[in-house]
Amino acid sequence: MVRRGVADHAVGRTVAAVEVLHPRAVRRQPGGAAELADRMVGRTLAAARRRGKFLWMDLTGPDGEADGAVLAHLGMSGQLLVQPADRPDETHLRVRVRFADGGPELRFVDQRTFGGLTAVDTVDSGGETVPALVAHIGRDPLDPRFDLEAAVGAYRRRRTELKRALLDQTVVSGIGNIYADEALWRAKMHSLRPTATLTRPEGRRVLLAAAEVMGEALAAGGTSFDALYVDVHGDRGYFERSLAVYGRQDEPCRRCGTAIVRSSFTNRSSYWCPTCQRRPRRTVR
Numbered sequence: 001m002v003r004r005g006v007a008d009h010a011v012g013r014t015v016a017a018v019e020v021l022h023p024r025a026v027r028r029q030p031g032g033a034a035e036l037a038d039r040m041v042g043r044t045l046a047a048a049r050r051r052g053k054f055l056w057m058d059l060t061g062p063d064g065e066a067d068g069a070v071l072a073h074l075g076m077s078g079q080l081l082v083q084p085a086d087r088p089d090e091t092h093l094r095v096r097v098r099f100a101d102g103g104p105e106l107r108f109v110d111q112r113t114f115g116g117l118t119a120v121d122t123v124d125s126g127g128e129t130v131p132a133l134v135a136h137i138g139r140d141p142l143d144p145r146f147d148l149e150a151a152v153g154a155y156r157r158r159r160t161e162l163k164r165a166l167l168d169q170t171v172v173s174g175i176g177n178i179y180a181d182e183a184l185w186r187a188k189m190h191s192l193r194p195t196a197t198l199t200r201p202e203g204r205r206v207l208l209a210a211a212e213v214m215g216e217a218l219a220a221g222g223t224s225f226d227a228l229y230v231d232v233h234g235d236r237g238y239f240e241r242s243l244a245v246y247g248r249q250d251e252p253c254r255r256c257g258t259a260i261v262r263s264s265f266t267n268r269s270s271y272w273c274p275t276c277q278r279r280p281r282r283t284v285r
Contacts, residue, residue: 002080003055004218006048009082010057010099010106014044017098024113025094036070039119040097043067051130051137052173055080058129059119068121071131075114081107140174141211142218152203155195161284162198163191163270166210175210178246179217181271183210185245185255190277191270194284216242245271 018040020026020033029036043059046066050056054073061067072080081090082104089096095108095117108117125135128145139146154171155162165171166180175183184191186209189202220242240247244254248271249262258275 003050014100015040016100019096022094025116028118052169077112078110078115158195162193182213
């Protein structure tokens with residue numbers, strides 16, 4: 001959702017100025033605000049790409065040659081917004097990027113300031129140029145280069161629970177807590193299922209379900225439970241209206257009518273149907 005908005009409204013434009021309004025937003029940049037501006041001004045945003053929670057914009061210099069990337073991590077509350085230059089600043093505006101064409105600005109807004117922007121060098125990872133900080137993160141199920149069979153094999157070699165595996169961004173990225181619960185419900189599998197007991201067809205089923213959920217969420221503009229989760233124009237997504245289990249404790253399962261159960265999962269929650277998703281007899285110790 002955010003990547004698509006940046007690609008549609010910022011890619012192909014040349015940076016004229018970078019204004020940092022809060023130092024925490026560039027705390028990962030060794031040279032701070034001055035270095036971020038130095039590495040961005042005069043460069044063109046060539047592409048917008050992502051893996052997991054990392055989104056980055058490839059940079060090219062005046063000669064058209066690749067010149068690193070700007071890596072954005074949204075943290076808990078970060079937003080990348082495309083806003084008209086005359087629109088009043090957001091309360092939590094942290095970084096403003098102006099373009100040479102004088103058109104809409106790219107703004108990084110972050111209430112809790114856990115996220116930030118960093119201009120970085122890139123490395124080769126599996127035939128693709130990516131920021132070094134992203135090289136260890138797996139592709140997501142919607143990536144054209146995603147290798148379904150390799151991901152299934154990686155899960156089956158793990159000694160962990162299925163939901164923990166789904167949330168491990170080093171194997172497959174982009175599946176967060178909400179989409180994991182939705183994928184498991186669609187695949188009729190329990191979050192505590194040991195990954196070592198998965199058959200290949202079962203592994204394919206849960207990952208294909210995750211891809212299906214993510215694709216539908218993208219088409220609906222994402223899942224916006226509050227005003228922090230919006231697209232580049234500040235518009236909310238509506239996929240929460242289609243959720244089958246997440247946040248629906250005690251409501252009837254959309255498939256069998258059994259009341260949805262909520263259970264604790266690390267510092268979060270899991271939602272599941274006790275009829276459609278049988279708890280495994282064997283669990284991971």
